[in-house]
Amino acid sequence: MINLNIKGKELHTYDAIVIGSGISGGWAAKEFCDKGFKTLVLERGRDIEHIKDYPTALKNPWDFPNRGRVPLKLKEDNPITSKCYAFGEDTKDLFVEDKKHPYIQDKPFDWIRGYQVGGKSLMWARQTQRWSKYDFEGPARDGFAVDWPIRYADLAPWYSHVEKFAGISGNRDGLDTLPDGEFLPPWEMNAVEKFIQQSIMTNFKNRNVIIGRCAHLTEPKEIHLQQNRGKCQSRNLCRRGCPFGGYFSSNSSTLPWAAKTGNLTLRPDAVVHSIIYDEKKSKAAGVRVIDRITKEVTEYYAKVIFVNASALNTNQILLNSISYRFPEGLGNDNGLLGKYIAFHNYSGSVSADIDGFEDTYYYGRRPTAVIMPNFKNVHKQETDFLRGYMVFYSASRASWGHMVSGDQIGSNYKEEIAEPGKWNVYMMMQGETIPKEQNKVQLSKEEKDEWGIPLLKIDVGYDDNDRKSKEDFFKEASDMMEKAGCKNIKAKNRNQNPGLDIHEMGGVRMGRDPKTSLLNGFNQLHTCNNVFVTDGACMTSTGTQNPSLTYMALTARAVDFAIKEMKKNNL
Numbered sequence: 001m002i003n004l005n006i007k008g009k010e011l012h013t014y015d016a017i018v019i020g021s022g023i024s025g026g027w028a029a030k031e032f033c034d035k036g037f038k039t040l041v042l043e044r045g046r047d048i049e050h051i052k053d054y055p056t057a058l059k060n061p062w063d064f065p066n067r068g069r070v071p072l073k074l075k076e077d078n079p080i081t082s083k084c085y086a087f088g089e090d091t092k093d094l095f096v097e098d099k100k101h102p103y104i105q106d107k108p109f110d111w112i113r114g115y116q117v118g119g120k121s122l123m124w125a126r127q128t129q130r131w132s133k134y135d136f137e138g139p140a141r142d143g144f145a146v147d148w149p150i151r152y153a154d155l156a157p158w159y160s161h162v163e164k165f166a167g168i169s170g171n172r173d174g175l176d177t178l179p180d181g182e183f184l185p186p187w188e189m190n191a192v193e194k195f196i197q198q199s200i201m202t203n204f205k206n207r208n209v210i211i212g213r214c215a216h217l218t219e220p221k222e223i224h225l226q227q228n229r230g231k232c233q234s235r236n237l238c239r240r241g242c243p244f245g246g247y248f249s250s251n252s253s254t255l256p257w258a259a260k261t262g263n264l265t266l267r268p269d270a271v272v273h274s275i276i277y278d279e280k281k282s283k284a285a286g287v288r289v290i291d292r293i294t295k296e297v298t299e300y301y302a303k304v305i306f307v308n309a310s311a312l313n314t315n316q317i318l319l320n321s322i323s324y325r326f327p328e329g330l331g332n333d334n335g336l337l338g339k340y341i342a343f344h345n346y347s348g349s350v351s352a353d354i355d356g357f358e359d360t361y362y363y364g365r366r367p368t369a370v371i372m373p374n375f376k377n378v379h380k381q382e383t384d385f386l387r388g389y390m391v392f393y394s395a396s397r398a399s400w401g402h403m404v405s406g407d408q409i410g411s412n413y414k415e416e417i418a419e420p421g422k423w424n425v426y427m428m429m430q431g432e433t434i435p436k437e438q439n440k441v442q443l444s445k446e447e448k449d450e451w452g453i454p455l456l457k458i459d460v461g462y463d464d465n466d467r468k469s470k471e472d473f474f475k476e477a478s479d480m481m482e483k484a485g486c487k488n489i490k491a492k493n494r495n496q497n498p499g500l501d502i503h504e505m506g507g508v509r510m511g512r513d514p515k516t517s518l519l520n521g522f523n524q525l526h527t528c529n530n531v532f533v534t535d536g537a538c539m540t541s542t543g544t545q546n547p548s549l550t551y552m553a554l555t556a557r558a559v560d561f562a563i564k565e566m567k568k569n570n571l
Helices: 023-034 072-077 133-142 152-166 191-203 250-260 311-320 411-417 464-483 548-567
Strands: 013-019 039-042 264-267 270-278 283-291 297-307 339-342 348-354 370-372 389-397 423-432 440-448 454-459 487-493 505-507 531-533
Touching (some): 013 283, 023 039, 023 548, 039 250, 152 548, 191 423, 191 464, 270 311, 297 311, 297 548, 464 487
Parallel strands (some): 297 531
Antiparallel strands (some): 339 505, 348 487
């Protein structure tokens, strides 16, 4: 898919430039190329081709020197990245090495990154839920951040558009707090999860427990077969890259689709320095790029530019895009660029045991948990904290390596660990955090990376609202488990830093008023209308749902708008 043009300005000019090849960048490329627009995708990391470049995808545990565990030296060299649940001996090449890509932490922040074609779409958690009308209405109703310039009805057809192509597994549950989508057959809860589901929905009003919705092909449709993707194999080794194409990624889906049109130029190893602003035409002219390896500087030009570098990288690029017109960063007339960063609060979990069900087990490794949509402050303010949290839970049975009595060696031990152990139940929160001006990123005035780009300073932390939300989750989760008959209930304060949720959002937020936001209702910079931002940086608030599906829908909608504006010569 690589097509590197280096012969002059005319060969460096495209209809559209997309910065970033992850989930939202892949969608921008697919939508532009499908409509016949010559599109350049810039990726700062190395090239990775679907199937060919997944070297660990089919390996067994014994094929790894450390059986998949992170060697001590690797962990010591990567104190931030090694905290990520998906980082291991089998996936380490997909994660950024801490020492090679430094940043400044004004407050502790674990920034997890994947610099390669496909970005983090190769190792994401694949959970996909639509937002509801309550999420888009929340800021205006509750008086925080700014009002979203769109509502659920604006995005609903675009959710359908991306769901059909990506392939989303789920059940039609009829909930207004978590709208239904275009679903493939759902995964199934196991016996204990169904038991707990029944207990919760019997004992608690307005709490709905459903199977998780995820970007996995449980039953591929014709559109997925056209992408050369196959059925999910229930291996749950997704973070290595899936050679079956069983889950959605840029590499298996949107980028190959865009390439088939003949309209895609993919340029890996392209570190974006800044967006070039044309003072005479009062719009962006192109993108300045530094080759990751050679450090050679090249400029590319286009009528429209989509910035999809991932939330904090997008903020960094825009802050570094200075000109006479925008001395504080592209589009930053109001001084809000880089501010109102938010994330998801994962700091609370609860575990327990449950007796019985010794005669039941389950098949395969299901790639999703059971979920409970937010039930706090949905219709009105009811607690001493704003917004709420989604609950994820799962029940599992230890299959081997569980604690057994007696000697930990010999034939008796071997026979005992071959028998399934007791059932365990685990719940965790995914809490909405409130965007605040003091939660921000900015450029360092002293330190730069090896490409001469100022390091990003991250000043993001928890507040009292997050602590109150967590304590409420501890209380409610423990109560639900107790009523379901669970024992040894233990609440755990995970004490993880912001960033480890890998759901950072904001800094280039959407809004109605150019005085209080950077983007309009079509993700277009208020003051530079041929630049669009549709990754996590655009988010006005976070909701309690996983955000990737919303990024996809926003991107497809924004590209549709941009194409219409280009045809009218408005860009």
